Amino acid sequence: MTVDSIQNGIVIDHITAGSAMRLYELLHLDELDVTVAIMKNVTSRKMGRKDIIKIDADIDIDLDIIGYVDPKATVNYIKDGVLAEKKVIKVPERLVNVIKCKNPRCITSTEQELKHIFKLTDRDNKVYRCVYCEVKAQ
Amino acid sequence: MRSIIDISDLSVEELQELIGVAEDIIANPEKYQDACKRKKLATLFFEPSTRTRMSFEAAMYELGGNVISVSSAASSSAAKGESVADTVKTVSCYTDIIAMRHPKEGAAYVAAQNASIPVINAGDGGHCHPTQTLADLLTIWREKGRFDNLTVGFCGDLKFGRTVHSLITALARYTGIKFVLISPQELKLPSYIKKDVLKRNGLQYVQTMDLESVMPELDILYMTRVQKERFFNEEDYLRLKDSYILNPEKLKKAKPDLCIMHPLPRVNEISVAVDDDPRACYFKQVLNGKYMRMALILKLLKEAGTI
Ligand SMILES: [Zn+2]
Numbered sequence: 001m002t003v004d005s006i007q008n009g010i011v012i013d014h015i016t017a018g019s020a021m022r023l024y025e026l027l028h029l030d031e032l033d034v035t036v037a038i039m040k041n042v043t044s045r046k047m048g049r050k051d052i053i054k055i056d057a058d059i060d061i062d063l064d065i066i067g068y069v070d071p072k073a074t075v076n077y078i079k080d081g082v083l084a085e086k087k088v089i090k091v092p093e094r095l096v097n098v099i100k101c102k103n104p105r106c107i108t109s110t111e112q113e114l115k116h117i118f119k120l121t122d123r124d125n126k127v128y129r130c131v132y133c134e135v136k137a138q
Numbered sequence: 139m140r141s142i143i144d145i146s147d148l149s150v151e152e153l154q155e156l157i158g159v160a161e162d163i164i165a166n167p168e169k170y171q172d173a174c175k176r177k178k179l180a181t182l183f184f185e186p187s188t189r190t191r192m193s194f195e196a197a198m199y200e201l202g203g204n205v206i207s208v209s210s211a212a213s214s215s216a217a218k219g220e221s222v223a224d225t226v227k228t229v230s231c232y233t234d235i236i237a238m239r240h241p242k243e244g245a246a247y248v249a250a251q252n253a254s255i256p257v258i259n260a261g262d263g264g265h266c267h268p269t270q271t272l273a274d275l276l277t278i279w280r281e282k283g284r285f286d287n288l289t290v291g292f293c294g295d296l297k298f299g300r301t302v303h304s305l306i307t308a309l310a311r312y313t314g315i316k317f318v319l320i321s322p323q324e325l326k327l328p329s330y331i332k333k334d335v336l337k338r339n340g341l342q343y344v345q346t347m348d349l350e351s352v353m354p355e356l357d358i359l360y361m362t363r364v365q366k367e368r369f370f371n372e373e374d375y376l377r378l379k380d381s382y383i384l385n386p387e388k389l390k391k392a393k394p395d396l397c398i399m400h401p402l403p404r405v406n407e408i409s410v411a412v413d414d415d416p417r418a419c420y421f422k423q424v425l426n427g428k429y430m431r432m433a434l435i436l437k438l439l440k441e442a443g444t445i
Pocket residue numbers: 101102103106107108130131132133134135244
């Protein structure tokens with residue numbers, strides 16, 4: 001694949017410069033056996049600098065993760081070389097098994113197979129709190 | 139299934155309703171002596187807290203109910219690694235309502251999500267302890283007859299003191315409340331509570347390190363213990379634990395109808411000499427706790443259709 005054209009897959013565009021690696025990790029793109037291209041610090045007329053991720057396969061990605069990391073990013077689904085769908089990204093109300101609670105006193109640290117769930121408690125400042133211990137996500 | 143994890147799970151109207159029931163229990167105890175006949179309360183205490191457990195058990199007995207008690211983490215299935223979820227699913231098969239104490243924050247929420255009967259949080263680590271707040275609220279109500287237009291001082295460990303955070307959250311819903319926050323620099327009220335609770339509700343508060351200077355203006359003085367287990371090192375604990383000790387000398391400038399409260403047990407933050415002062419309300423608080431637990435058990439069992 002060349003980095004600027006894919007036939008069938010997903011392009012995550014307009015990622016805030018520097019955020020691509022975090023998205024790559026949280027979306028578990030490292031676990032895929034398809035071609036994934038990360039472009040960092042691409043010159044953008046709108047944003048100055050931006051990151052782009054291209055995935056050369058039509059996979060299921062959790063848009064909530066993108067909304068959590070970078071709600072200004074855009075997600076484009078490419079089919080047969082043309083743009084098939086553009087997804088609207090929103091800051092998600094809940095995050096399930098996206099990030100982990102770091103509070104050592106939280107029940108999530110001991111209870112078997114408990115989902116790590118965070119709730120958006122302050123939209124303006126994008127504050128998420130663990131639903132169990134209510135400690136802020138870092 | 140309705141459970142109570144945090145004091146904010148109860149609306150202002152519901153609090154008033156619980157207070158009404160508690161006052162009726164105090165006035166007419168015989169009316170309630172069979173209210174929970176043949177019903178069972180499970181007290182699941184994954185960490186020891188004798189007084190809270192006794193309060194729940196006394197509450198259930200006075201309602202004519204029975205108690206099944208698991209009081210030691212070491213002897214229970216939790217020691218064998220059974221999850222909170224599995225434990226409460228099992229306990230739901232045997233009893234009608236659960237009061238649970240657990241060292242981990244959020245454990246009560248997990249219990250409530252998995253139980254098929256009501257769960258009352260009897261303390262989940264440093265997180266919440268709503269029935270203590272119910273005891274505090276009934277005490278304020280019985281001593282002052284109102285929840286508005288009060289100057290409430292909190293003294294001691296305001297950083298880790300969950301009873302303080304919870305009572306501030308509960309009182310923040312009333313009007314004309316002024317908070318006076320008295321603590322050493324290291325144990326100040328966390329900024330998120332100041333921001334999310336006090337500033338958001340437009341409440342007045344002052345912070346000070348000096349108890350004596352603010353004493354004359356207080357209607358309520360809520361003392362707290364400086365708990366060793368909330369500290370990460372012994373030196374800090376030893377340095378700070380004696381910072382604020384209430385004694386008759388310091389009370390000289392206080393209002394004649396001041397209400398002195400403490401969640402108990404005390405270590406030494408209130409001198410024993412204060413106990414004889416009519417303004418000392420901390421043992422009344424203990425009794426009020428039992429009445430509010432009775433009112434809460436009744437409410438939840440009624441809502442669940444059990445009684
Ligand atoms: Zn947590």
